[in-house]
Amino acid sequence: xxxxxxxxxxxxxxxxxxxxxxxxxxxxxxxxxxxxxxxxxxxxxxxxxxxxxxxxxxxxxxxxxxxxxxxxxxxxxxxxxxxxxxxxxxxxxxxxxxxxxxxxxxxxxxxxxxxxxxxxxxxxxxxxxxxxxxxxxxxxxxxxxxxxxxxxxxxxxxxxxxxxxxxxxxxxxxxxxxxxxxxxxxxxxxxxxxxxxxxxxxxxxxxxxxxxxxxxxxxxxxxxxxxxxxxxxxxxxxxxxxxxxxxxxxxxxxxxxxxxxxxxxxxxxxxxxxxxxxxxxxxxxxxxxxxxxxxxxxxxxxxxx
Amino acid sequence: xxxxxxxxxxxxxxxxxxxxxxxxxxxxxxxxxxxxxxxxxxxxxxxxxxxxxxxxxxxxxxxxxxxxxxxxxxxxxxxxxxxxxxxxxxxxxxxxxxxxxxxxxxxxxxxxxxxxxxxxxxxxxxxxxxxxxxxxxxxxxxxxxxxxxxxxxxxxxxxxxxxxxxxxxxxxxxxxxxxxxxxxxxxxxxxxxxxxxxxxxxxxxxxxxxxxxxxxxxxxxxxxxxxxxxxxxxxxxxxxxxxxxxxxxxxxxxxxxxxxxxxxxxxxxxxxxx
Numbered sequence: 001x002x003x004x005x006x007x008x009x010x011x012x013x014x015x016x017x018x019x020x021x022x023x024x025x026x027x028x029x030x031x032x033x034x035x036x037x038x039x040x041x042x043x044x045x046x047x048x049x050x051x052x053x054x055x056x057x058x059x060x061x062x063x064x065x066x067x068x069x070x071x072x073x074x075x076x077x078x079x080x081x082x083x084x085x086x087x088x089x090x091x092x093x094x095x096x097x098x099x100x101x102x103x104x105x106x107x108x109x110x111x112x113x114x115x116x117x118x119x120x121x122x123x124x125x126x127x128x129x130x131x132x133x134x135x136x137x138x139x140x141x142x143x144x145x146x147x148x149x150x151x152x153x154x155x156x157x158x159x160x161x162x163x164x165x166x167x168x169x170x171x172x173x174x175x176x177x178x179x180x181x182x183x184x185x186x187x188x189x190x191x192x193x194x195x196x197x198x199x200x201x202x203x204x205x206x207x208x209x210x211x212x213x214x215x216x217x218x219x220x221x222x223x224x225x226x227x228x229x230x231x232x233x234x235x236x237x238x239x240x241x242x243x244x245x246x247x248x249x250x251x252x253x254x255x256x257x258x259x260x261x262x263x264x265x266x267x268x269x270x271x272x273x274x275x276x277x278x279x280x281x282x283x284x285x286x287x288x289x290x291x292x293x294x295x296x297x298x299x300x301x302x303x304x305x
Numbered sequence: 306x307x308x309x310x311x312x313x314x315x316x317x318x319x320x321x322x323x324x325x326x327x328x329x330x331x332x333x334x335x336x337x338x339x340x341x342x343x344x345x346x347x348x349x350x351x352x353x354x355x356x357x358x359x360x361x362x363x364x365x366x367x368x369x370x371x372x373x374x375x376x377x378x379x380x381x382x383x384x385x386x387x388x389x390x391x392x393x394x395x396x397x398x399x400x401x402x403x404x405x406x407x408x409x410x411x412x413x414x415x416x417x418x419x420x421x422x423x424x425x426x427x428x429x430x431x432x433x434x435x436x437x438x439x440x441x442x443x444x445x446x447x448x449x450x451x452x453x454x455x456x457x458x459x460x461x462x463x464x465x466x467x468x469x470x471x472x473x474x475x476x477x478x479x480x481x482x483x484x485x486x487x488x489x490x491x492x493x494x495x496x497x498x499x500x501x502x503x504x505x506x507x508x509x510x511x512x513x514x515x516x517x518x519x520x521x522x523x524x525x526x527x528x529x530x531x532x533x534x535x536x537x538x539x540x541x542x543x544x545x546x547x548x549x550x551x552x553x554x555x556x557x558x559x560x561x562x563x564x565x566x567x568x569x570x571x572x573x574x575x576x577x578x579x
Contacts, residue, residue: 049402050402050403053401053469053470053475054469054470054474054475054478055464055469055470056463056464056470057462057463057464057470057471057474057478058462058463058464059441059460059461059462059463060461061458061459061460061461062440062441062442062448062457062458062459062460063441063442063443063444063445063448064441064442064443064474064477064478064481067470067474067475067477067478095399
């Protein structure tokens with residue numbers, strides 16, 4: 001297994017922005033939208049055979065003409081402010097039928113991504129994913145930021161609409177970021193490279209649904225572009241976020257009243273943009289969240305536990 | 306001599322210009338393994354090697370099937386008289402690329418010139434209808450070779466979203482990279498025979514190999530199985546005209562709704578299992 005380079009540009013102090021699929025595909029949508037908006041060029045790819053099972057076959061007139069694998073590709077773009085390398089993985093390399101990357105293949109892929117980052121002189125990596133939160137889908141997603149060093153905390157707490165783990169209700173600074181969006185932070189730390197994971201919030205009741213949650217991606221992009229000082233056209237992402245909210249609202253209207261009542265209570269505990277101006281006590285909030293958890297028989301979790 | 310670190314040969318038969326037949330144990334209706342076993346027994350093939358399971362299968366206990374503990378197997382059987390190798394294997398659960406390359410390494414050591422994989426397709430057809438044989442090949446040049454054997458070879462297909470290509474397609478693709486001709490052979494099997502056996506489908510594939518490779522196979526046992534299954538299903542028709550009517554509708558290409566399909570499948574299964 002190896003890395004195949006398509007171009008070898010001279011990049012000045014680039015940052016890397018990486019994303020793999022996960023809950024609501026929040027990270028991957030964000031990274032891909034930024035890459036497309038900046039019209040980044042392909043830089044390299046990771047050979048897939050050792051990591052993935054094929055994902056598509058094409059047969060024409062009885063002959064196998066193509067067999068394709070999930071792509072793991074690097075792109076680059078020079079901007080006025082910064083040079084950027086993008087990495088997007090179409091799948092996470094898994095072992096034993098798990099959803100998220102784990103084990104030797106995940107570790108190997110994380111190292112290959114960082115090999116490319118270091119080859120071009122990256123000193124900062126951003127990854128992106130989802131944070132499952134007691135959020136109503138009509139509210140604006142916050143972004144949970146996890147850096148891989150204490151020194152970066154000072155920087156990330158200044159980001160707009162962003163909280164660190166100790167700012168998340170009930171977390172006390174603890175948690176787990178599953179899959180490669182998290183593992184890359186750890187492997188970067190091991191190599192002494194700064195890395196930050198930005199996770200857009202997704203409502204707890206959508207974590208098991210196969211829908212992309214573009215509102216979470218939009219929040220991630222707002223933070224990421226501000227942090228990098230890069231302008232990007234947000235029209236496509238805004239459109240996706242509006243469409244996503246509209247579809248969810250249509251679906252929501254079809255739910256039984258009892259379910260809607262439970263979900264509406266989340267509006268009261270949504271921190272970033274509560275629709276109701278009526279204040280509730282911490283005790284009320286705790287009770288509502290416990291009720292909603294019981295109702296859905298699920299704990300908040302997912303990529304960010 | 307070992308083809309690779311994960312393959313072990315013992316007492317390998319003398320082979321040249323060999324044909325390799327691959328049967329996966331997880332195939333629908335167990336058709337591939339039925340065919341492989343029939344050929345192994347009929348031709349007196351003997352086991353001569355294996356791909357070791359470590360790394361390809363989870364070693365986290367054993368599964369139990371029909372009261373018996375199972376263990377993954379990937380074994381080579383051969384006949385020097387017929388220059389034939391038959392590989393029977395569970396589908397690996399990990400490291401597919403390495404596994405298939407180990408298989409192709411072994412194939413090349415055995416002088417394999419041509420590979421066939423076997424499989425059943427689920428079909429909304431009646432058991433009374435003739436079984437067709439469909440081929441997917443990794444080289445257009447093979448088409449001419451298959452023409453005399455009444456094989457359908459004009460399929461168009463793309464993997465639907467959410468599904469994955471078969472292990473056999475993966476093998477075809479890797480074989481092409483090594484310049485080895487490979488063909489997937491598929492027989493549509495009536496869906497209501499999937500939980501039991503379809504000896505007619507088995508015979509269709511064995512008949513193909515017998516004709517193409519001039520093997521001199523004795524079909525007596527398969528013919529007896531077909532006759533026995535026909536007799537049993539005829540008995541079911543006598544007891545249940547409703548089931549017979551459903552099969553007759555399939556014979557003329559009429560579709561069944563899900564309740565009717567379910568009724569037919571359950572009726573046949575219960576009767577044949579008795």
